[in-house]
Amino acid sequence: MPDRPESTDWRAALREKGYRLTPQRELILGAVDELGHATPDEVLAHVQQTVSTINASTVYRTLEVLEGLGLVRHAHLSDRAPTYHSTRGHVHFHLVCRGCGEVISVDEEEAAPFVAALATRGFVPDLGHLTVFGRCAACEGESS
Structure with missing residues (x-):
């Protein structure tokens, strides 16, 4: 998997695929970057420190979109929910x-x-x- 595109590239990737660049998407991608490896619930808790109105379904849907665009990946690091990490950096x-x-x-x-x-x-x-x-x-x- 290639490294994550720079910030302007991922914004363009969203638009090219017909997705709007929303503050929630930007916050969720930023949370994954900051947390390193995080479950959707951990991403939600991190984002809610900034925006209390975001809900779990938004986080799950956004992580799916971001993974489809190659901006994040998931792995199964436990028997819990999948853990997401940014594709920025090394494979x-x-x-x-x-x-x-x-x-x-x-x-x-x-x-x-x-x-x-x-x-x-x-x-x-x-x-x-x-x-x-x-x-x-x-x-x-x-x-x-």
Whole structure:
């Protein structure tokens, strides 16, 4: 997935697809940028600090629109709601510690051997949705 377009590009992308640039869309995209990895409820709580009149359905619909435009992505980092993150910056996948809940973003280059092995099977993975669950070094050391 390419990096997120600069601010003027994402505004143009919205208009080209027939979407209006609303303050709510701008606030929700800004919240995803600021929070890093956030569920829709976390985005809602963040946005409500600025605009108390926004509701959960607006956040969910807007996240779907923004994902369709390639401005945000979602991953499943828990058994809860999907977690959204901005496409600005590096393409990455996630490691989630089952002990402490830490989420570690890993650059796609670190998965190159795995991606190459899958390519021999004729398969191209979508690393942006990949989440590997396990235990971080600190938590693994606690259980030893």
